[in-house]
Amino acid sequence: MDKDINIDNNHINDKEECKMAVYAIKSKTPFITNKKELKGKKPSEEYLERRRYINSHNFIFDTDEETGELKVIVTEKDSAEK
Amino acid sequence: MEVINIIKYTKELQNLADNFDCGNKVINRFLKQDYAFDNNQGVTYVMVNKDKSRIIGFYAIEADRIDEIEYIGDFKNFKFMGGAIHINFLALDLKYQKHQIGKLNNRNLYLSDYLLIDCENRIAKLQSEVGIAFITLSSTEQGYNLYLRNSYENFEDDMHIIPKDKDLDGYKMYKCIDDIE
Numbered sequence: 001m002d003k004d005i006n007i008d009n010n011h012i013n014d015k016e017e018c019k020m021a022v023y024a025i026k027s028k029t030p031f032i033t034n035k036k037e038l039k040g041k042k043p044s045e046e047y048l049e050r051r052r053y054i055n056s057h058n059f060i061f062d063t064d065e066e067t068g069e070l071k072v073i074v075t076e077k078d079s080a081e082k
Numbered sequence: 083m084e085v086i087n088i089i090k091y092t093k094e095l096q097n098l099a100d101n102f103d104c105g106n107k108v109i110n111r112f113l114k115q116d117y118a119f120d121n122n123q124g125v126t127y128v129m130v131n132k133d134k135s136r137i138i139g140f141y142a143i144e145a146d147r148i149d150e151i152e153y154i155g156d157f158k159n160f161k162f163m164g165g166a167i168h169i170n171f172l173a174l175d176l177k178y179q180k181h182q183i184g185k186l187n188n189r190n191l192y193l194s195d196y197l198l199i200d201c202e203n204r205i206a207k208l209q210s211e212v213g214i215a216f217i218t219l220s221s222t223e224q225g226y227n228l229y230l231r232n233s234y235e236n237f238e239d240d241m242h243i244i245p246k247d248k249d250l251d252g253y254k255m256y257k258c259i260d261d262i263e
Contacts, residue, residue, distance in 0.1 A: 023194060023225030024141070024172040025109075025252050031148045031218050031237060032160065038148065038216070040258035043233035046189065050232070051262070053186050054199045061087055061138055063131040068175075070131075070138070070193075072183045 088200050091118055091126035091140065098130070102137040104173040112171065113140065124170050127204070129197055139174035139193070141201045143167050146218050148256070164215030166256070167205045172197060172225065194228050206262050214259050220252030229255050 060073040089095075091113070099113035112118055118126045124144030128137045146168035149160040174181075174194060181193040205217055218237070221229050237254035 023174075023198075023228055024169045024219045024221055026170040027168065027218070027220040027252065027254060029254075031146065031166070031216075031254065031256065032151050033148065033163070033237070034151060036150060038163065038256070038258065040235060040256075040261045041233070043261045046187075047231070047233040050186060050191065050195055051199055051202075053191070054196055055203070059087060059183065059196060061129070061131050063136050063138070065135075068136065068177050070178055070181060072193075074184055 166216035
C-alpha cells in the first residue's frame with residue numbers, strides 16, 4: 001500500500017520521497033541574502049562548450065515502442081538554424 | 083529543420099503521464115494533476131520522443147526573486163535584488179537517468195545536461211521580456227552534481243536563512259543569467 005504522501009502547493013513534505021530520483025524540487029523558503037550583490041563566478045569552459053555543442057546540434061529522441069529503450073540521433077544544425 | 087523535443091505540457095498530453103516514472107511518486111503525480119497546467123503555479127515543459135508517445139523528462143518553471151535583507155533599527159527590510167526564474171521541478175524517467183547522449187572532449191554528455199540547458203535557453207529568452215537576473219533552484223542530492231557541473235553556485239554561501247533540513251528544501255543554488263552566453 002502506498003504510504004501517505006502530502007503535497008502542499010507542490011512542495012514535497014515527505015523526506016523519503018525527496019531523496020528519490022529527481023534533480024530539482026520546488027523550494028519551500030525564499031531566496032534571501034545578506035550580500036549587497038550576487039556576482040556569479042565565471043562559468044567553466046567545460047560548461048560553455050557543452051552549451052555551444054547542444055545549441056549547435058539537433059537531437060532526435062526515439063524510443064522503442066515496447067521496451068522504451070532510447071535511441072538518440074545527433075546532427076549538426078545548418079547555419080540558418082544556429 | 084529545427085527539431086522540437088521539448089514542448090509545453092497540455093491537457094492533451096496528460097495521458098502520457100501514466101507511463102512516466104521518475105522514481106518519485108509525488109513528482110509523478112504532479113504531471114497527472116491540474117497543477118501542471120495552472121499558469122498561476124508555473125509552466126511545465128515535457129521532453130517527448132519523436133512521435134510524441136512518451137514523456138522522457140520534464141521541467142517546470144515559475145517567476146521568483148532574490149531579496150537582500152537590510153536591517154533598519156529593529157526592522158528587517160527585504161530589498162529586491164533581482165528577478166528570477168525558479169526551476170520548480172526537473173526530472174527524467176528512471177529509464178533515462180544517467181543516459182549518455184554523446185561525448186564531448188572525452189567527457190560524457192548526459193540527457194540531464196540537455197534538459198537543463200534547454201530550460202536555461204527558455205529562461206534566457208524571457209530575460210529581455212520580463213527582466214530576470216537569476217535562475218534559482220533547489221537541488222536534490224542526486225541533482226547536485228548536475229548543477230555544479232553546469233556552473234551553478236551554492237546560494238547557502240550567500241544566504242540569510244539556512245534551512246534546517248536540506249532533505250526537505252534541497253540545496254539552494256543559483257546562476258546569474260548574464261553568465262549564459
